[in-house]
Every structure is written in C-alpha cells, then in structure tokens.
Amino acid sequence: RKNMVIAIDGYSSCGKSTLAKALAKKLGFIYIDSGAMYRAITLYFLRNHVDLENHDAIIDALQHIELNFHSKDYESHITLNGEEVSEEIRLMPVSEAVSPVSAIKEVRQEMVKQQQRMGKSKNIVMDGRDIGTAVFPDAQVKFFMTADPKIRAERRYKEMVAKGDQNITLEEVFENLAHRDYADTTREESPLTRAEDAIILDNTDITEEEQLNFALEKVTPFL
Ligand code: C5P
Numbered sequence: 001r002k003n004m005v006i007a008i009d010g011y012s013s014c015g016k017s018t019l020a021k022a023l024a025k026k027l028g029f030i031y032i033d034s035g036a037m038y039r040a041i042t043l044y045f046l047r048n049h050v051d052l053e054n055h056d057a058i059i060d061a062l063q064h065i066e067l068n069f070h071s072k073d074y075e076s077h078i079t080l081n082g083e084e085v086s087e088e089i090r091l092m093p094v095s096e097a098v099s100p101v102s103a104i105k106e107v108r109q110e111m112v113k114q115q116q117r118m119g120k121s122k123n124i125v126m127d128g129r130d131i132g133t134a135v136f137p138d139a140q141v142k143f144f145m146t147a148d149p150k151i152r153a154e155r156r157y158k159e160m161v162a163k164g165d166q167n168i169t170l171e172e173v174f175e176n177l178a179h180r181d182y183a184d185t186t187r188e189e190s191p192l193t194r195a196e197d198a199i200i201l202d203n204t205d206i207t208e209e210e211q212l213n214f215a216l217e218k219v220t221p222f223l
Contacts, residue, residue, distance in 0.1 A: 010145030033076035034128035
C-alpha cells in the first residue's frame with residue numbers, strides 16, 4: 001500500500017489510544033479511534049431501544065446512523081448524526097452495552113467498511129480490537145498491547161474519577177474490563193487476537209514516553 005497504516009490492537013484500557021495519539025502527533029498522521037465508532041453505534045441502539053436479536057431492526061438502525069470524526073488536537077471527537085457524543089460514549093451505560101453490540105456481524109461489516117475507507121489514501125494510526133487482523137491486515141506496522149488487568153482497571157478508574165464520574169467503584173471498572181475482554185476475545189466475528197506479525201507491547205511497568213520511543217523505533221524504517 002502507498003499510504004502508511006499503523007494498527008494498534010489490544011485489551012480494554014491498556015493505553016492503546018494514548019500511544020496512538022502520541023504517535024499520530026509525532027508523525028503528523030491522522031488518529032482514528034475505532035472503539036469510539038462502536039460506542040457511538042451502541043449509544044444510538046440504547047437510545048432507540050434497538051432489539052439486538054432483531055436483524056431487520058439492526059439493518060434499519062445502521063442506515064440511520066452517520067458517524068463523523070472531528071479531530072481537535074488528536075483527541076477523538078465523534079459526532080452521531082451531527083451531535084457531539086464524545087463524552088457520553090465513555091460513560092458506564094455504553095461501556096456495559098458495547099461488547100454485545102460490537103459482536104453483531106452486520107455492525108462489524110459496516111464499521112470495517114467505513115474504517116477501510118478512512119485509511120484508503122491517508123497516513124493513519126487506528127486503534128481497536130481487529131485493526132491488524134481484519135480492517136488492515138496489510139498495515140505496515142502492527143502493535144498488540146497488553147498490561148496487568150489490575151493496573152488497567154486502576155488507570156481507567158483514576159481517569160473516570162478525574163473526569164467527575166463519581167458514581168463508580170474500582171470493582172465496577174475492573175468487572176467491566178474483564179467482561180469486555182472476555183466477550184471481545186471469545187466472540188465469533190473477528191475476535192480480539194494478536195495478528196501473527198504484530199509486535200507485543202506490555203506496558204505494565206513502562207512510561208508513556210518509553211512506549212512512544214519503542215513504537216517509533218519500530219515505525220521509523222517504514223517512513
Ligand atoms: O476501544 P474501546 O475500549 O473504546 O472499545 C469499546 C468496545 O468496542 C470494545 O470493548 C469492543 O467490544 C468494541 N470494539 C471492537 N472492535 C474495535 C474497537 C472496539 O469490537 N476495532
């Protein structure tokens with residue numbers, strides 16, 4: 001491929017988006033948060049009481065959803081039918097419903113199609129669960145990120161508290177991550193798994209700067 005794609009996959013809350021944003025900023029690439037797309041679809045399904053067992057209702061709902069990214073400073077600002085939903089999609093109701101929604105074949109097909117379009121001609125960094133395996137199997141560089149589950153839960157919990165999400169406990173966050181990891185790795189449609197050619201990055205004990213430097217070292221030969 002002519003344009004450059006960096007794919008970052010891995011478990012929930014192990015710093016994929018932090019690394020992806022830092023890489024995008026450093027390299028002048030576009031950052032795309034594929035998880036935000038599944039979250040926005042989930043928000044639409046929740047609001048409109050879409051029955052996850054009803055195939056026709058799902059197809060119909062997908063036709064009524066338009067997602068757009070507005071990149072400000074490499075943060076992922078996403079709109080759902082024109083409405084800014086970047087904050088609402090991070091709250092617990094969406095986090096609890098997103099894995100079943102993202103396991104639906106029709107949902108994945110539509111998202112993958114849109115993601116492939118976004119990475120067709122521009123240099124991008126995309127993070128998610130199936131980027132190196134299903135969306136861009138031909139990405140030049142793939143990372144597979146992991147970290148100790150307890151550390152991940154603590155990091156996410158601190159982040160949520162800092163944002164003012166007071167009605168939450170560390171245990172709830174830990175449970176949610178565990179459930180999503182289980183659902184994401186065991187689902188039938190493109191489950192979370194390491195692509196054979198993905199570079200493993202375990203960030204339990206390393207700083208954000210060290211991760212960025214490690215990743216840059218792997219990416220530089222392809223620039
Ligand atoms: O990345 P984030 O944690 O925001 O993703 C939320 C959920 O969306 C994941 O737990 C997973 O169920 C789903 N997802 C996915 N494929 C992707 C990105 C996210 O199935 N490429």
